[in-house]
Amino acid sequence: MTVKTRGIVLGQIPMRDQDKKLIILTGDMGLIEAIGRHVGGARSKLSAAAEVLAYDDLCLFSGKSGYIVDSADLLRNFYGLRADLHSLSLAGYLCELTRFILPDRDNGGACLKLLLNTLWLLEQGRRSPALLKAVYELRLLCLSGFAPDLSGCLHCGAEEGLAFFPLDGTLLCPACLGTMPPDRPRMPLPQPVFLAMRHICEAPDEKLFSFKLTPDSEAALGKVTEAFTLCQTGGRFKSLDFYKTIC
Ligand SMILES: [Zn+2]
Numbered sequence: 001m002t003v004k005t006r007g008i009v010l011g012q013i014p015m016r017d018q019d020k021k022l023i024i025l026t027g028d029m030g031l032i033e034a035i036g037r038h039v040g041g042a043r044s045k046l047s048a049a050a051e052v053l054a055y056d057d058l059c060l061f062s063g064k065s066g067y068i069v070d071s072a073d074l075l076r077n078f079y080g081l082r083a084d085l086h087s088l089s090l091a092g093y094l095c096e097l098t099r100f101i102l103p104d105r106d107n108g109g110a111c112l113k114l115l116l117n118t119l120w121l122l123e124q125g126r127r128s129p130a131l132l133k134a135v136y137e138l139r140l141l142c143l144s145g146f147a148p149d150l151s152g153c154l155h156c157g158a159e160e161g162l163a164f165f166p167l168d169g170t171l172l173c174p175a176c177l178g179t180m181p182p183d184r185p186r187m188p189l190p191q192p193v194f195l196a197m198r199h200i201c202e203a204p205d206e207k208l209f210s211f212k213l214t215p216d217s218e219a220a221l222g223k224v225t226e227a228f229t230l231c232q233t234g235g236r237f238k239s240l241d242f243y244k245t246i247c
Pocket of ligand 1: 153154155156157158172173174175176
């Protein structure tokens with residue numbers, strides 16, 4: 001049986017005989033693995049389409065032991081990202097985080113769209129890498145069922161002077177802070193950062209990246225989204241550590 005789909009390669013695992021296991025984010029099936037036969041060989045027609053960050057039209061055999069790539073037509077390769085180590089290392093982190101989140105049939109399409117749009121903006125230099133990282137982290141968590149509760153202070157609904165609790169994804173105002181154990185990690189949330197987070201969680205796709213922050217607020221947003229991401233995933237990401245050494 002063959003299956004047609006579109007997807008972006010997030011990772012490659014070398015196997016014997018120049019074969020590679022490809023980890024692919026598809027729109028309709030979520031994250032899948034497919035074997036690319038001989039794609040490591042010098043004469044392989046598939047090698048460009050099997051590169052990490054290649055976005056392909058795919059035809060897959062569905063066999064007993066999983067998918068095997070029958071044909072792959074490269075639609076886009078985000079080659080421009082390779083010219084800049086900063087952008088390329090961020091793209092590596094976005095791929096690793098997406099693999100960790102394990103998009104499925106239900107959210108694969110939305111996750112794929114988010115990744116393609118973010119990589120395009122990164123390649124074009126239309127937004128700063130730091131802002132793209134923050135938007136991607138928070139929006140991906142929202143798409144995966146980890147949206148924070150940004151309706152206001154958890155207890156009284158106040159919307160100013162809030163602190164964010166990355167383990168819980170909740171907010172408290174200064175008057176209600178005493179309800180949380182004092183050792184619970186918290187981060188001050190300046191008002192522009194709070195409003196930006198709301199925007200990232202709630203905006204329709206076409207307006208997601210349409211907001212501006214000062215460099216200070218952008219840095220604060222980045223700290224909050226990264227802390228929230230690491231708390232919610234419980235993850236450590238090698239590619240994030242590498243990205244930070246580049247910055
Ligand atoms: Zn309150």
